[in-house]
Amino acid sequence: PIGTKGEAVAVATVAWPEQRAEPARTAMEGLALLGADGARAIERSDLLARLNQQANRDGLTGLLNRRGWDRVLHNEVTDAHREHRPVTLALFDLDRFKDFNDHFGHLAGDDLLEEAAAWTRELRSGDVLARWGGEEFAVLFPGGNADAAERALDRLRRVTPHDQRFSAGVVSAAGARVAVTGLGDSS
Numbered sequence: 001p002i003g004t005k006g007e008a009v010a011v012a013t014v015a016w017p018e019q020r021a022e023p024a025r026t027a028m029e030g031l032a033l034l035g036a037d038g039a040r041a042i043e044r045s046d047l048l049a050r051l052n053q054q055a056n057r058d059g060l061t062g063l064l065n066r067r068g069w070d071r072v073l074h075n076e077v078t079d080a081h082r083e084h085r086p087v088t089l090a091l092f093d094l095d096r097f098k099d100f101n102d103h104f105g106h107l108a109g110d111d112l113l114e115e116a117a118a119w120t121r122e123l124r125s126g127d128v129l130a131r132w133g134g135e136e137f138a139v140l141f142p143g144g145n146a147d148a149a150e151r152a153l154d155r156l157r158r159v160t161p162h163d164q165r166f167s168a169g170v171v172s173a174a175g176a177r178v179a180v181t182g183l184g185d186s187s
Helices: 025-056 066-083 097-104 106-122 146-158
Strands: 002-004 007-010 087-094 128-133 136-142 166-174 177-183
Touching: 002 025, 007 025, 025 066, 066 087, 066 128, 066 136, 087 097, 087 146, 097 106, 106 128, 106 136, 106 146, 136 146, 146 166
Parallel strands: none
Antiparallel strands: 002 007, 087 136, 087 166, 128 136, 166 177
C-alpha cells in the first residue's frame, strides 16, 4: 500500500522475474521509501488541485470566480480569434440586492446567490457562468451570437430565485466587428 497516516491511497505491485521465498530486506526498505515518496507526491497533487479550486472558484456558489473567469475568457477569445468564430458574453447584476440583504439579512442574501448558481441548468453545456463579484455574474457563450445570448438571459430571468430581477448587457465580437446591446431591468 502507498499512503500516510495509516490510510492507503494507492497500491503498488512489484514482481521479480524469478520466484523468491522472501524479498531481500534492502529491496523491502527501498519499496517502503518508494511508497512513502509516492504517497507524498499524491498528497501534493491533491493539495495543488484543492488550491487551484479555491483560487479559481467562488467559495459560496461554486462558480468560477473573477480570476477563473479571466483565464477562461482569455483562452476563449484567443481560440475564437485564431479559429475565426464569434465570442459572445453577458454581464448582469441582480437588481436591488442591497435591499434584499437589508430586508432579509446577509445569510438570506448568501442563500439567494447560492440558488442563483443553478442558472447553469438553463445554459448550453459549453457556456460558462461565473460570479464576477458581489451580486454580479458573467456568462460566456462560445460560438454564440447576441440573439442567442439574449434568449439565454430570458431563460435565466424566468428562474431567478426569490422573485429577483437583473439587468444585463451583451457583447458579441466576430473578427473586428463588435455588436453591443444593453438589456435593462426585466420588469
